[in-house]
Amino acid sequence: MVLDDRTGLPLGRPFVTGCIDDYSRCILGLFISFEPPSYLTVARCLRDAFLPKTWLQERYPRVSHCWEAHGVMRELVVDNGAEFHSDSLEAACWSLGIEIHYAPRKTGWFKAKIERFLGSMNRGIAHGTPGTTFSNIFEKDEYDPSKHAVVRLSVLQEMMRIWVVDYYHQKPHRTLGVPPASMWASCIRPEDILVPDDPARLDAILGRADGRVLSHRGIELDGLFYNSPELTGLRMRYGDRLDVEIRIDDSNIGEIIVLAPDKTRMFEVRCLSFEYADGLSRWQHQVCKRFAAHHIGASNPMSWLEAKEMIARIIDEEFAHKRRKSAKRLARYQSVEIAQLPKAPPSSTKQETEAFPRAEAPEQPPFPASEPKDPAEETSPPELPLKAKKRFAPVIRDRSPAMSEEFADDKQSRPAQGD
Template identity: 45%
Template sequence: MQTFLLKAKLVVVINGTTMSLQRRLVDRRLLFFDELGEPTTLTEYEFQLGYERREIEISEEQPYLGEVPHVRNVAPDLTCFPLKQREEALRRRRYLEGVMEGNTILPNKESLKEKLAEVAANLKDASVPSVSTIRRWYSRFVGGSVVKLVPKHTDKGRSNVISGELEEILKNVIDEIYLQLQRHTISVVVGEYLKRVDEKNALRLPTDQLTKPCGMTVRRYIAKLDPYEVDVRRIGKHAAKKKHRVAGELLVVDGILDRWEIDHTQLDVQLVDEETGLVIGRPYITVVLDKFSRMIMGYLLHLAAPNTETVLRVIERSIRPKAAFLERFPKVQNEWRAHGLPARLVPDNAAEFHADDLIAGFNELGIEIMYPRSRGPELKGSVERFFRTQNLGLIHNLPGTTFSNIQQKGDYKSEKHACFTLAQLEASVVKWIVDGYHQTPHRGLNGKTPAQIWASGEACRLIKLPVDPDALECILARRSLVQVHHYGIEIDGYGYHCPELSELRARLKPKEKISVRYRDEIDHVWVHDRFRNVFLQVHIKDKSMLGLSRELLKAAKKALKESGNFNPSFEQVHQCYRDIRDDVEQARRSQKIRTRRAVARAKLDKDGWKIRAAKPQIVSAEMDWLDKPITTGIATPFKVTYRRPDTGSKS
């Protein structure tokens, strides 16, 4: 018959969940952890009751049945004790060796006294131990270990005066006041505890009074509580896990493209609009990093909040080779060799990483998505660490930086010094990544650079790429089912048509819907022809929409409708698009920015499309005032009201 003991590492099954006994807490409760690290505490009575009811079973698949679990260890040596205690242990051994003179037993009492006097004289020790003391030392000096002669000062200490009814009162006070999210101080606990003890004593006879402990005794009791359990109650479970996390194992990645990590962050820098020169806010960056080589596989700078389209575009850029992409940045000197299809991707649990379109595309490409547990940024720590490196190495050195916190920022005026546009920032980011970060020795790579690790990894890895780049674009796209009409198809209110689509419509059943793939770029969509089993590229009918963003056009229409114009014209939509393309809700942080932005932002009223600019910016002192009407760059001009600074008259 097998037996078990309530010792550490005992594996049990509680209501179907496998748990391991961690330790006993100060109040003698049993602390269990499940496979995900979730804690559970039980008293011995609760454990025994569950064991009798068969709600708690002892797992047979463990090495701790029939024996006391233990961890291999080595006894402490003399250096583990304070200096004064070490010197005392050596002094005692000299006395024992002096009186024994190589024998294994002590001499008789008379001889022992004489030898003790001789040893004390040689050691010049005024405090000669007695015969009974020497015999006590001898009984402990088994095997000649000097550690056995170390004084037992470590066993000394105060006895616990808080016990019985006093302890029950204190436990209630700690549970009701101290172990709460309000995080009351220990002084509050001490005051409430002494008050409750006084209330108890008021109802007792003088001979039956409870002895009130001092405040330091209560503080020592609280200090012995389990730190993790205290933090769970005072700062929350997730914060306590992060504070007490233990990195017991090392993540091993076999080679390049085995594990990608992806994440977003908002950069600590203010950008300005290319046309108006006004501050438009802080951009976001989405980064994909190869865990093995620390190479940046791809990035995407955007002012809108991260969404599914953002993830699809940055993954597509990460897979593709970067040679054609780097032609946009002539100042970059080194190659960006990172490319290829990965084996797995590690995101966080944001909504954009759970979209059906993204999961369907990854399944087709054979990319495994490894979702970490909630609030576990350390599970993709490499990309998180990259953001800090980027801030310290680049972002915090740019004009208009906001720094990481108000202490670092000091009196620096970010809005005043902001001068970088989105295009200029992107050029700096690419230059820093390719010529800086990829060429810098990395501590986690044994002093090698990410570019060197990637180059050596390419020699022993077959890098896969899609045969057709258009197929990759079609796979990593948004998906929808639409009906084909005589005028083509509509996606988000924009028409698409081509001769092949007309032929496809003639062969479809009445009201049959077809699959369409589309991206944020409004130029074209991909239509599935089930008869030939191919995707057809269908371009937009209105060629004036080429190069525009689908999401920002939606925002433009929404802004116009909120202003009261429920039937905006084509020119109004385009003007509104220009005004808000770099000005999204997440990029405007303060009332000051919104006030300055309102000067150049389009406004609608019942009379038509107008802009009121009370203080036009003077680009040059020699610039002449315009006598020509100002236009928007589109077919229909709009009226501008401004005031001459010299005369004050309106024009």
Template identity: 35%
Template sequence: MAGFALHKNRVFDWNGTEYRIDRIQPNGDVLLERMSDGHFSVISREQLLSEYAEGKISAKTVDAVSSTISSVPSFSRPLDELSEGVRNAMKRRKHYLERILDHGDRIFTPEYLKPLIEQAAAEIGDLTPPAVITVYRWYRRFKSFNDPRAIIPRTDLRGPKALRQNDRILQLLAEALEEAFKISPQATCRSVYTLLLGKIDIENQRSIGGELTKPPSLRTLYRLVERAEAYELVVLKEGKAAADRRFRIGKAGVKTSRILERVEIDHTPLDLFLIDERTWLPLGRPTLTVIIDHYSRMLLGYYLSFDSPSTAAVMGALRHAILPKKLATAVIANLKTVYTWTCYGLLELMVVDNGLEFHSNDLESVAYDLGIRIQYCPKHAPRFKGVVERYLKTINYFFAHQLPGTSFAKFYLRGDYDPQKAALLTFAEFKQIFEKWVVDVYAQDEHRGLGKTTPWARWQESIAHYELILPDDLRTLQRRIGLVEERSLRRDGIFLHGIRYSGDELGPILRGFGEGVKVRLVYDPEDLGEIQVWGPNDAEPVTVKALDYEFAHGLTVKQNEFIRQYLREQGAEVIDKAALERARYELAQAVEALMTNRKHRARRRSAALRGISSSKPNGSELNTDTKPDVIAVPKPQKNKASKVFEQGQEQTAMEIITSFQMKR
């Protein structure tokens, strides 16, 4: 290679600017000329070498002769990639040039070179020595490029490289490829060739008096497909999103400097069947929502329930993440957690995907109240929150798959194994085991993403320099986290999900703004006993209880929806207290029927109706001990809802419950 040397007229690039060495002084100073404007400057030799060592100087070849010698570039890849024949040809050329260069003064005349060529040919036994002009060309190319690689034969560049097919053939081929892979991602070249021949035939039929298009051979089609980029083929077979994922360049991820600076949240169906502690029948696979700290990889909070991913699940996980942790109640003897779960505090940035529950006004309002920023990932790009994605996979593969009742990640992996028959863990038992695995196993194991340290050690190291922040008090947090609604305030109070809320606390708002004013409500979907009400100018909310607090306390939104629907179809007044109690009793009976139903979906819905979650492992209490007095309600005919509570109609009850799913 030409290289870089400090000699007269050498041109080089220095931080994007071209300089030329005009002269070198005896003391080592170098006079440089800036090529752009002719400005001269004096730089020491040591400074130039130092700049070169830091990568700020690169040599530039300005020999104009090299551009006229040959347009063939020198071979720049490793020499071991050359074939044996090319290597032998390179050694042969090198031998002839060495003999000429070693002879002293070089006079490029036939009389001078021919004896040297014959002598070199005799040394290697070459029966067909090169001509004088051939050796001269080798020498000229070597001196012009000042690189020994210039004499390597470029046999890889021989032959025509341009396509011989006309543009119309290539256009028809592109259409055939697109149509074939639309029909089937496993399309073959033969199926593509069939479509191409059909298109060419139609093209020729439309041609009147013109030259017919000659179809290429099948082998030509194979060669054309081989020339296509791998990315374009994957786009045709699997789509652009899949191609972008497969061919993306992996780069360094997001960097954080402390805990709670960035958290990631997501849901997953747990690969594990849990059983009902009352009936000992499998309830199904719960849905797990987790919030993980990006810096330490510690689990901040989670929410587990048998309901679908929802805003309520996000709120539950967020509440659990912010508050100091209290480990699950011990229901398994001799299973104690060694370490404490010290993760808590307000978050700074929450990274989520584009699920409907994350785009709700409820979450945006709560995040604004708590000072949390929400960052949405691009669509179909889970890599932007890869920490939580990998954590959920770890939970399923290295924890849930090791427990009895696991369903595995793929159905075909089960074989003869029946996860519902093997299920042994109740909800409360699983919660205790899961929290022990989080604190005593995962947090204490060396994490590859953190280097040679553990999530626990990383968290403890960070809290030594960062003080965790909590809300002013627990009541403040409860007022901020929940589902958000807007209602009109009237003299009889506020109606939410058919429940009336009223009290003296609403008096100042009613007197200040009048009847019909819009107020902001925040409520807990797992307990409708009370709500938080903001007036138009209030800095803090007031707590308002339901008028029928005994009925609403501990009642979930899903249970309330079921009760109200039943009363409407029975023709009873929703404000009739006796009717409400009877409906609540009937709900308990329906849930009991669903709990013992042979259908797995029915048992899962019974768990959702009972409100079983990580915050309420036993669910909301549904009193079934005593039946309230039967009330007289008009029953014009037996409709769909009245059949729910007749014996032997558990399947109908399951259908009705489906229609009562709370809108998340």
């Protein structure tokens, strides 16, 4: 259980999505929020895993070590949760050259590494902090986690990063015999880590895929219209009514990404009702539409904007009266998210514990590691000279049978995460 920084109201139990490197046991990415398990939470976790975490110590000065583990993996093993069975996830992995493997049902050993990490993190952070929701119901007795919750959102955010970077990555692993950070440093060279060359294009690839018709009015999505001069140019070139593929960030429907028919260009297109839609999630939009229909008796962007303002006032009143019952839904509506990944400039480089991806790696590193040392002495990874990352340009492409041979060739010639 966590507290809202502004009101002190208990918000509930957040959802966690994590990605672990199979060979080194390093954590590649984390995403924590009140958003229920969905493709959005999976995509945010993968984005955190792909890109360098250069922002970490600027945001959390008390983090002592660097979080070196990142990059696009060769294979991704996921659970059978509904959030992992989506065309958007398969299309994103296909464009990035990642092969997805689904763990069979009722085979916990396929996910043992991530399960163990989550258990260790839960014991190391949650169960040592007032406000924990005990995994064993018999331990609760008269303990009310809502009454005893003392961890604020900002504090939990910092605790999670410090625990992963300064404790888990630096502590000798029982199986490896060395800390995960040392194993990572010894088995992969920084210049061999695959990193997407353009974070903006990565956002397009990880966005939820959908198909729409482009007409003179633009593109309609959930009752909202999107249009721009660039889309007018597409209609003049390809026809008055055009079937296009779009990519949607469900956490912000103020803009969508429209792909040209040849998939070589993409356009960021604003909503025509930008004042209403900017920063609004798709779930918040659905709430506003229902509220407007029931309480205003209208269904148009102006009524949705009025509903949005009314809901904001209601939420302030709910928090003012400290009503715990609806706090978690209010936190989700306010988009209270922990470990929200910052947007990187183009020029720069929840759920149940079984539903977490992990990156697979080969059994042996490609070159010998350093001489083994006493695990007690392995407290930090060896310093390596800074070298340029191996950047590549992901290609937005369809998962057609004709592409399978090309994908197989790409996968064979590509170094794997952890090599």
